[in-house]
Amino acid sequence: MQVxxxxxxxxxxxxxxxxxxxxxxxxxxxxxxxxGKTWFDYDGKIVLIKNFYDVKEERxxxxxKIIKSGNVKESGNNIRLYGYPEISKMLHNVGLKxxxxxxxxxxxxxxxxxxxxxxxxxxx
Numbered sequence: 001m002q003v004x005x006x007x008x009x010x011x012x013x014x015x016x017x018x019x020x021x022x023x024x025x026x027x028x029x030x031x032x033x034x035x036g037k038t039w040f041d042y043d044g045k046i047v048l049i050k051n052f053y054d055v056k057e058e059r060x061x062x063x064x065k066i067i068k069s070g071n072v073k074e075s076g077n078n079i080r081l082y083g084y085p086e087i088s089k090m091l092h093n094v095g096l097k098x099x100x101x102x103x104x105x106x107x108x109x110x111x112x113x114x115x116x117x118x119x120x121x122x123x124x
Contacts, residue, residue, distance in 0.1 A: 008094040011123040017096055019119045023103070024081035025112050027060055028053050044068060058082070084110070085110060087119060096121040 006109025007017050031051040039048045049067040063076040082090075088098050098121045110117060 001094070002088055004094045004096065009124060011096075013123055015123045017121045017123070019087065019091075019121065021087070021117050022060075022079075022081065023110075023114050023117045024053075024058070024060070024083055025116050027051075027081065029113065031060075031062075053081075084117060084119075087101055087117070091119070091121050095124055097124045 011017060033052045035049075035051060037048070037050050039046060041047075045066050045068040048067070050063045052061040053059070054061055059080055060077070060079045060081050062078075063074065066073045066075075084101065091098055098119050100120040101110045102108060102116070102118040102120075103110040104116050104118070108114065
């Protein structure tokens with residue numbers, strides 16, 4: 001919310017804002033339900049990836065383990081994902097009005113299976 005407040009404060013009336021985020025539904029369908037866990041060999045390293053979606057907290061949790069010569073490095077992320085109704089409400093709360101919604105960089109219609117959620121909004 002603080003980022004959106006700062007954006008709204010920086011824009012003049014009528015100014016445009018383009019928000020590009022991961023579509024949480026795409027992530028759940030493709031990275032959790034279909035794969036969940038995956039591994040591959042990359043440049044002599046074994047990479048193990050585990051994806052999880054915390055329904056209660058609406059968070060994407062990904063852990064990555066990289067194994068090379070017996071050494072293990074771990075990293076990952078824990079990211080809050082939002083659906084369009086939440087994003088739209090947040091934008092309205094800071095004085096930004098959604099104008100268009102796209103599902104990818106080719107301006108395709110936003111759908112459940114869209115890779116991205118791209119919202120064009122303007123300051124009211």
